[in-house]
Amino acid sequence: MTLVSKRIKKVIVMMESKWSCEPPALKIGDLVARVPIVQGGMGVGISLAGLASAVARAGGIGVISAALVGIYEGEAYFFKNPTEANIQGIKRQIALAKKKAPGGIIGVNIMVALTDFEPLCRAACEAGADILFCGAGLPLNLPELRPEGANTKLVPIVSSPRAAQLVAKRWWSKYQYVPDAVVVEGPKAGGHLGFAPDKIEAEESRLEVLVPQVLEAMKPFEDKAGKPIPVIPAGGIYTGRDIYYYINKLGAAGVQMATRFVATHECDAAPAFKEAFVKATKEDLTIIKSPVGLPGRAIRGTFIKEVEAGKKKPYKCIYHCLKTCDYRKSPYCIAAALINAQRGRLEAGFVFAGANAWRVDKIVSVQELIDELIEEYCQALKEDQEGPRA
Incomplete structure (x- = not known):
């Protein structure tokens, strides 16, 4: 064997043994993600083609947020023409992500509460999105929004087994179709939460309680369709040990993570937005009353403090982007606030963040983050296999 061929062989071995173990792949229909992590879709403009493609290249499922993408x-x-711009925007972001991550899995997060939910779903499918993740409302008619011939997987995001059951029951009775997977999002997530304010800290709302319930709720529909319905927990999952717990102890197919991906170089937000996570303390995280009628978890900065002090006044809505937003009674425009924050103007906006955002202490690359998470997963696996020490 020549010296050159020896070197090539060594490089190949290093690539194959990058991690000390191989976690189970996340399978959604005929899609297979080597890394069982879905990067949560974060709007406005936090997860666009840049972040989504980086996650897809690293073996996970990258997700573009459709919220105000136009x-x-x-x-x-x-x-x-906001709807036209949004449609053009989502198509361009998908094409760009696909170009940057050939062969990678690219999903799109489209909130049911968006005014242009239906045309955006159709546009994303037409543009070749691999998966649609739809929450912030129940996507009861989602199968009919997928154009004929499209192979886009359809995944509802729910906050309870009852919601998962409602969606699956409607899809099966009306379309003879079951969800390709289900994301169950707990109360430790960032952004808008699908829980009443008094239920956010309730024992029955904990993600580790909800996951087994959703798994059980999906069994009858798996039997009817003759195929598995992967359940993917989200909200507060922070380490590789968390990933190991949900997959190996609770039976989840993979996990969804968002907060960790904000603090990456490839995240599409401005540097100031990312630094807000690095600087945040546990006390900075708060639950706000959003103009869309839902509680939301955010970092309590200058903007939120001024709103709490009554310093903001209602003003003209820039675009009625969310069906449930009563802009006439709102103290601020949430669309404008989130756009300002994404651009780094935090004095004129605020940052949504998960309950563990205060644990972020540095900004890394997506690949570094994935490697760290998988190694933590492998360490948890090793310790579990070895058992307790004498």
Whole structure:
């Protein structure tokens, strides 16, 4: 064997043994993600093609947020025809992500509460999105929004076994179709939460309680369809040990994580947005009353403090982006606040974040983060296999 071929062989071996173990792949229909992690879709503009493609290249499932994606097509165009701009924007982001991550899995998060939910779902499917993740409401008609011939997987995001059951029952009775997977999001998630304010800290709302219940709720539909319905927990999952727990102890197929991916170089937010996570303390995280009628978890900065002090006043809605937003009674425009924050103007906006955001202490690359999480997973696996020491 020549010296060159020896070196090549060594490189191949190093690539194959990058991690000390191989976690189970996340399978959603005919899609197989080597890394069982879905990067949560974060709007506005926090997870676009840049972040999603980086996660897909690393072996996970990258997700683009469709919320107000048209603003990045140019403000003049967006304010003139927001739905058209959003459709153009989501198609461009998907194409860009696919180009940057050939062969990778690219999903799109489209909130049911969006005013243009239906045209965005159709557009994302037409553009070749591998998966649609739909929450912030029950996507009861989602199968009919997928164009004929499209192979896009359909995944509802729910906060309870009852919601999962409602969606699956409607899809099966009306379309003879079951969810390709289900994301169950607990109360430790960032952004809007699917829980009443008094239920956020309740024992029955804990993610580790909800996951087995959703798994049980999906069994009858798995039997009817003759195929598995992977359950993917989300909200507060922070380490590789967390991933190991949900997959190996509770039976989840994979996990969804969002907060960890904000503090990456590839995240599409401005540096100031990412630094807000690095600087945040546990006491900075708070539950706010969002203009859309839901509680939300955010980092309590200058903007939120001013709202709490009554310093913000209602003003003209820039675009009625969410069906449930009563802009006439709101102290601020949530769309404008989130756009400002994404651009780094935190004095004029705020940052949504998960309950563990205070644990973030540095910004790393997506690949570094994935490697760290998988190694933590492998260490947990090793310790479990070896058992307690004498």
